[in-house]
Amino acid sequence: MLILAKTAMAIMLGFILAIIVGLLFIPFMKKIKAGQQVSKSLEKHQIKQGTPTMGGFIFIIPTILATLFLWMYGSLEITSNIVIVMFVFLSYAALGFVDDFMKIKFKNNKGLSRLLKLLIQTLIALVFFYIFIRNGGNPTIEISFLNFEINLGWIYGIFILFLLVGTSNAVNLTDGLDGLAGGLSAIAFLAYGLIAWSTSWLSGNNEIAIFCFILVGSLLGFLLFNTHPAKVFMGDTGSMSLGATLAAIAILTRHEISLAVIGGVFVIETLTTLIQIIAIRKFKKRVFKKAPLHHHFEELNWQETDIVKVFWVVGLLLAMLMITYGVWL
Numbered sequence: 001m002l003i004l005a006k007t008a009m010a011i012m013l014g015f016i017l018a019i020i021v022g023l024l025f026i027p028f029m030k031k032i033k034a035g036q037q038v039s040k041s042l043e044k045h046q047i048k049q050g051t052p053t054m055g056g057f058i059f060i061i062p063t064i065l066a067t068l069f070l071w072m073y074g075s076l077e078i079t080s081n082i083v084i085v086m087f088v089f090l091s092y093a094a095l096g097f098v099d100d101f102m103k104i105k106f107k108n109n110k111g112l113s114r115l116l117k118l119l120i121q122t123l124i125a126l127v128f129f130y131i132f133i134r135n136g137g138n139p140t141i142e143i144s145f146l147n148f149e150i151n152l153g154w155i156y157g158i159f160i161l162f163l164l165v166g167t168s169n170a171v172n173l174t175d176g177l178d179g180l181a182g183g184l185s186a187i188a189f190l191a192y193g194l195i196a197w198s199t200s201w202l203s204g205n206n207e208i209a210i211f212c213f214i215l216v217g218s219l220l221g222f223l224l225f226n227t228h229p230a231k232v233f234m235g236d237t238g239s240m241s242l243g244a245t246l247a248a249i250a251i252l253t254r255h256e257i258s259l260a261v262i263g264g265v266f267v268i269e270t271l272t273t274l275i276q277i278i279a280i281r282k283f284k285k286r287v288f289k290k291a292p293l294h295h296h297f298e299e300l301n302w303q304e305t306d307i308v309k310v311f312w313v314v315g316l317l318l319a320m321l322m323i324t325y326g327v328w329l
Helices: 002-031 043-048 057-073 080-106 114-134 155-174 180-198 205-226 235-252 264-283 293-299 304-328
Strands: 140-143 148-151
Touching: 002 057, 002 180, 002 205, 057 080, 057 205, 057 235, 080 114, 080 205, 080 235, 114 155, 114 235, 140 155, 155 180, 155 235, 155 264, 180 205, 180 235, 180 304, 205 235, 264 293, 264 304, 293 304
Parallel strands: none
Antiparallel strands: 140 148
16 A cells, blocks of 8 residues: 555656646746747648747656655655666756757757767766666676576676667657657656566665656656647657666666567667668668658658557557566566
């Protein structure tokens, strides 16, 4: 009963705070004309030009406040795992904020260069790996039901880099339709929250579970403003932070392999983009009408809301699969 009470409190607190922040944040962004610059290649999205961006703050600020509140209330212990998660959460949010700010300032869709973003993402991942190892992290990959365990040593650092940078960019790519990335992220964090509760015997997993539930509540509050027609976009501030944090939690709960399934839609979106790039550059042909995959369905004249619903259902089914079997991966 205590677990259920803490879960309900975490979700409710994140949700209520997100609504409050959203009601204050969106009018402010409209007042300063901090709107999204939509790519000219997305003809169907030109109507969204000027929609307030940096909406990631609507779930980032409540998550921080709710975490601090529950800590002061005595319902959450600030462990090394929470510190690591918050470091990743805020570091990638800061990077995304700078990227969004430059897009607004120069009124284009470029922002930071890809190389610079990759270098900063890599630096954050290296700091994460250092803190992880210094706090007793084990550089191994385990699959319990196969009785499989391999110590990767320093190569685990490269693996962490791949997960953090890859997932961060995957969520960023998926953030192309109203409510799509936010809904899928809420589902993914809910799954990891439940998995963390199921492995609460591991040090720090209780706190990670509570953090996940706070973020789920904050994302649900954000979705009130972000579902079609969106009143605000999360921007890179939100998408990069969500992706990296999702990867960090997968690592800290020792369920790295599960990320490929729980974040399956993010993986598919990324693969379709890579396939399209390779096909165009190497074979001068398109495999999809447009990439990532959600834009392909748009070109097939699917309604935006229908695409989002289908992707949410797929994400939910994959998450349910891992909630059932994720303890063993």
